[in-house]
Amino acid sequence: MSGLGGLGGLDRPEAPTSPGAWDERSGEWLVAETDVRGNGADAPPTAGQEPTATRTNGPRPAPTRRTGADPVKALIHRHRDLCERAVDPLEIAAGLEAHGLTDRTAARFLHRDVFSLAEEMYARVARDGETPSSLPPLTTPRARADWILLTLLPGALCAAAVTALHLTHGRARLIAAAAGALAVTLALRAALARGPLATPHAARSAATRTCWLFAYALLGDGLLQAAAIGGPDALPAGTADGPWPFTTAPVLALALSCAPAAWCAHLLAVRARRKLSASRALEDFATSVKPLLLGTFALYLCALTALLTLTATVLDEPTAYPQTLTLGALLLLARLLTTHGFTHAPGLVLTATVTAEATALAALLAARLPGCAWLATPVQSLIDTWGPAAIPTIACGAGALTLLLHATRTLTRASAHAPADGPC
């Protein structure tokens, strides 16, 4: 029926011996195919190619068809995209088969099977003048409304909470402070859950340590000051003056800086992705991304400084630049590193910072025990020399510096900026 009964017929080791068809059915096919394709294959100005241009030098098999001196050439022309894009003959073979070519069809081109036909096609397609493929650059993350709004949320809630603190008194002020702290924490969590500051890796959360650092920024300096002079005698009253003052301006500035931080991270991601597409060697990428990283970092610090000046002016509090800037730098770097998959170093550094601050406080308080007065000496001398802000500044500054050095090594690696979506 088909002329190829059984399995042995599939592998035809020999080419057809006569130029005709091998049975009457394929004879019809031959004629039909010739009629159909004769128009295209015969006409010389096929897409402006000269008929002899792509002739190979080796001995060509004698043409078997009445029309078209070179049937393979017509085939190459028809599958030009496939041939030009193929990286090896097997890819052409797979593509030809997907277009319905079989070994029987390949026999018409005087080939034993599709593989050898594909090899000829692969060899005959000129690849020398191949232009570097104009692939679309890597997709860059888009700024989206959801995370932009979410990053504004902590600042807004914190401002509301600070206003509430100023407007209320007594027990209501305590309730307002607690509610404000809770709301800001939840908003921060939501802001970090998506957008450029979100981490795709299921890392151990640094939330507790971050909360401690915020709490220290709010209460720590006052407590330290009070502890140094023998206090504190009462719970904080929630005001900027008093024996244990609240320093709300730095916290408000930090909460407001969530938005610039997200923008900086976004900028870094977009620019790094562009540099990734443009660079040819890993070294090139590292050298080009280092200034970008430092620039982004400086941009964030500028934004934080401006915000801090603003909040301190509005709230009429002293501007605590050193401790706030170092804390902001530390938090941003830790978050950036975590976002890019480096969770180990930020975790360590945050723990160290928290421990340093807690130790300073504990040492001051423990010095009141009989015989332990010497414990307070280093902290006390620091406070005497530079004031209570020295403790958080040194702790956060050392941490931030460590993370900055770490980031200039790790965040300049190409693998840190690899597209997160899987290869398949």
Next chain:
Amino acid sequence: MRIGLVTEGGYPYVNGDARLWCDRLVRGLAQHEFDIYALSRSERQEDEGWVPLPPQVSRVRTAPLWTAEDDGVAYGRRARRRFAECYGELVAVLCAGGAADASGAPGGASATEADRFGNALYGLAELARDEGGLVGALRSEAAVRTLERACRARGALRAAREARVPDLLAVAAHLEHALRPLSLDWYEDDNLGSVDLCHAASAGSAALPGLLAHHFCGVPLLLTEYGVRLRTHYLAAPESSPAVRSLLAAFHGRLAAETYARAALVTPGNTHARRWQERCGADRAKLRTVYPGMDAARFAEVGEAPECADPDTLVWVGRVEPAKDLVSLLHAFAEVRKEEPKTRLRIVGAPSCSEGAAYLGHCKVLAAQLFPDEAEGPHTVGDNPVSFEEVGGPEIPTLADAYAAGAVAVLSSVVEGFPISLVEAMFCGRVTVSTDVGAVVEVIGGTGLVVPPRNPRALAEACVALLRDPERRERLGAAARARALELFTVEQNVAAFHGIYLEIVSRTPVRRVVLDEAGAPLPFAVPAEAHVPGRWTERSARLVARGGPSRPAGAPVRATALPATEAAR
């Protein structure tokens, strides 16, 4: 015997590929024990659950391919150097070109390259087994840097030399994904090390555990490929730069060649797959074509009663998609109608995707344009000679009824793998007219008419010839049914695998050393009867494969055992 069946995205998941085949195999060979090692392809697949498992499945272990957790092991200096050496070798082989080029000229050089690839692969597996942490290492900057060095080295492919940073990252990510099976803890003496035969249900990722079991424990590997993975890779390769595509093609080609070289036997599902395997370097002596089996019982009634067919009806059954070329079928039918005006065409099938649905709509419009509704007389309601139906409707309750409705089954595909609808038509004793694509000729083997693809006129002539000759129709239909019953039944498939299992185990048995309490080898602990096929495996003896050092407990990758079925034993 104890068979370790390794699947990737297939059995025992409810929506897995080839789960029917595996299920029939496992149920058909109840005399053997089956351990199933399943790699899942997506989270959704894992959530949808498993098919019910027969009692001969003694354990199921699964591992996700779609995700890999970094186990946080940081390499020391020696481990780092070991990783860099192995990975460097691997990517150097890839940058030197694919197996496809090598197989064309079998010689010393290509064999060396294949050997280097295999050694690098096993080196990485040994590293993962000794130290863990391979996932993190494969994702690390060191891996990308090694890849860059290999791409810039002398003798690298031109495409590889032009690789840019995003290409390097893409290749490294893909390699990490493909090498995830290396990090599994399956290659222990109580897992894949304890089976007598490892049967990989497909090449690619599923064959990797089999390769490693062979390497670590000497378990023979049987590879079954119904669709050639390498070819699928070429066709499914996403749009990316030439560097990425050539390196990945080289990797998959090398992996396929290594699998074919190490497997004890390879069973392609049809001659087409066999040709690809030969092309990729499989030894002909190892190849045994085993046709997929289909359940013949549901077509028995229709097949035994050929006279119930409507002599003027052509039927097309299948999933509607552009590759089926229904347009060509409709044009052919127009030609048929010129010769035989009473003929009707029933197209039975549902679209599989949105593209298929659009194509079906297009075909319906074309049918309405080509064939006006017609009626028997001036007073009856007319009808279109072409009808589009689905199985399960009132007229066609079952698939067999779809074939029963027509005298001639038509297949008009331009692209086809193993044409299942053709086999079904053969089981139903219907004569077929099909296009010469894929494995059609091999399946039909002279019991139906074959015409070239995209040739409606030839298709129409073949249909008319059959419509006019009921005797020939009957003769060919009976022959087709006889051929299908001989070649494409489940029993044939299961019996073939049964024989192949016995052949492999008799030729390449696993040599195991049984240890006593002190850890010293016990001579004569495994009696000769142990090699007799049948259910003889016991769990009492502590089996340790030769050359397989034990490994500290602690799974590098989540791999869950099945407590329920373990307890049931």
